[in-house]
Amino acid sequence: MKFDESMALFEESKDYFPGGVNSPVRAFGSVGGAPVFVKRASGCHIYDEDGNEYIDYVNSWGPCILGHGYGPVVDAVREACLDGLSFGAPTRKELTLGRLIRECIPSMEMMRMVSSGTEAVMSAIRAARGFTGRDKIVKFKGCYHGHSDGLLVKAGSGALTGSAPDSAGVPASYTMHTLLAQYNGEDSVKTLFEQFPDEIAAIVVEPVAANMGLVPPKPGFLEFLREIATQYGALLIFDEVITGFRMGIGGAQGYYGVIPDMTTLGKIAGGGMPMGVYGGRKEIMETVSPVGTVYQAGTLSGNPIATAAGIATVKTLMEHRELYFALEKKANRLISALSQALPHTQINQAGSLFSVFFSNTPVVDFDTALTSDTGKYAKYFHYLLEHGIYTAPSQFEILFLCAAHTDEDIEKTCRIIKEAAGTLF
The missing domain is CATH 3.40.640.10 (Type I PLP-dependent aspartate aminotransferase-like (Major domain))
Incomplete structure (x- = not known):
């Protein structure tokens, strides 16, 4: 993927906004690199200014439960x-x-x-x-x-x-x-x-x-x-x-x-x-x-x-209260893929909400969350990003599913997670 347009926009934005962003986590500070600039979104997909397409697991940090542009x-x-x-x-x-x-x-x-x-x-x-x-x-x-x-x-x-x-x-x-x-x-x-x-x-x-x-x-x-x-x-x-x-x-x-x-x-x-x-x-x-x-x-x-x-x-x-059951079922599929591909991690789930910690210590509070290897998470994040999967640009944020995620989206994500594990770890 090319990110030339996003990088240019980010550099110019630094002249107008602190760190080039209007909310800190957007700056990719904890994972490194420059953020992608989103141009539009539809369903569970977002598209950046360079024309790249991603399956979105941020969902505007949660509210797009029905998908973008419902x-x-x-x-x-x-x-x-x-x-x-x-x-x-x-x-x-x-x-x-x-x-x-x-x-x-x-x-x-x-x-x-x-x-x-x-x-x-x-x-x-x-x-x-x-x-x-x-x-x-x-x-x-x-x-x-x-x-x-x-x-x-x-x-x-x-x-x-x-x-x-x-x-x-x-x-x-x-x-x-x-x-x-x-x-x-x-x-x-x-x-x-x-x-x-x-x-x-x-x-x-x-x-x-x-x-x-x-x-x-x-x-x-x-x-x-x-x-x-x-x-x-x-x-x-x-x-x-x-x-x-x-x-x-x-x-x-x-x-x-x-x-x-x-x-x-x-x-x-x-x-x-x-x-x-x-x-x-x-x-x-x-x-x-x-x-x-x-x-x-x-x-x-x-x-x-x-x-x-x-x-x-x-x-x-x-x-459509059945939506919640469907979202949790999708989450279970992703968690299964994560567990198989990344055995030395901690994966926490509540309903359809989940996150992966690169730690051997069960994460039950703030102190145990800090045992996570943020360097490994950064490598994992960028591999997914470069292969069309948009996840949280911080170890300490969570993943969101939406009703628009299809079986094909989940299957593609599972495949790329396995590829990331085999390539990086």
């Missing part, structure tokens, strides 16, 4: 555009989408639409603090909840409570109330609640961790979080920006049968358009303005284009 979604967007792009006023589409979301995820008794997953989680935490009158939150190492200041933290070398900003430009005072625990580590959570029994407003967690590679919850872990939050009067917030409408029509909470107090959703609720939603029990959400004193606003919140795309997407998923 007809009913595109038609809904086109029709909505003719009526105007944004009003900054209530619309019927907001109400329609809200009804659909609550039907699928009943724990979201009341909700507020925003424009991104970052905004949804940030706002949910503010509401949780307002409802409980407490300041501290518990989050987990390796779980990503957007780039708001109070959530960009990592563990200190010794203490779980030693939260330090994980980004320049974030004052330490912004993260002083963020407590860090180990994902799948019940004892670390117990320690924090014993130390701060009356100060923790909420636990915020990805029910399936998907930003250190895929790490499913250990049996009983989510149930434990539900119990300890209730015991200490804290709220349990499920960040379902990745898993919402992906693990199943009811998200991870429906898949595992553990019900949080609050839920956040991402752009899949907007059919791939800029969209986020946060919601939960009615008495919690009624603390949000204009009913309550927790302030949150947004001109583009619930905009008519994103809600139109969201309605078309959610309706399709509700009408």
